[in-house]
Amino acid sequence: MNGFNRALLVLTGIVGLLSVSILLLGVYDVPQLTRYTDQWQTQDWYIYTILTIGIFLAVIFLIMLMTGLVAKPKPKRYTIQTGEGRITVSKETIEKTVYESLKQFQGLRTPNVNVDIDSKRERVRVFIDCAVFNREGLPTLGKDIQTHVKERIESLMEVPVADVTLHIHDTKLKTSERVI
Structure with a gap:
């Protein structure tokens, strides 16, 4: 695997973990962060943040699905x-x-x-x-x-x-x- 593919995978992994963390903070009550998440959820742009994260994850999973279906193994x-x-x-x-x-x-x-x-x-x-x-x-x-x-x-x-x-x-x- 070349350096570009590795860097892309690492970047995608970091952004994906941050996205999942943001989604989980909206669902679970964390005592130190509940006040901030409650204020954040009342903002108008909260829904756009969740939609953006959802679209990002959907695109990543769609790319993974298409790669799995279309990619052919290299002949030996x-x-x-x-x-x-x-x-x-x-x-x-x-x-x-x-x-x-x-x-x-x-x-x-x-x-x-x-x-x-x-x-x-x-x-x-x-x-x-x-x-x-x-x-x-x-x-x-x-x-x-x-x-x-x-x-x-x-x-x-x-x-x-x-x-x-x-x-x-x-x-x-x-x-x-x-x-x-």
């Missing part, structure tokens, strides 16, 4: 800044590369790949959830999968991979399995 991409310009690699491209690299391992079923991209820290994390059918030496196989996926992404796409998390589950699940 890995951005590489080069001397000639900017290169972006989408999350789907990295996931497809992982699926392609998993094809070399026999007995993998129902792979589910999720990629977490953090462009600011320049790192990519890969999460793989799969079942293994008719294989022995699962820790060795898991390490081979992790190493292969990491090397494949880094060599093919030149994207640094922070870590590859692999979860191997039971093959006797009652779901339909996709064989690679």
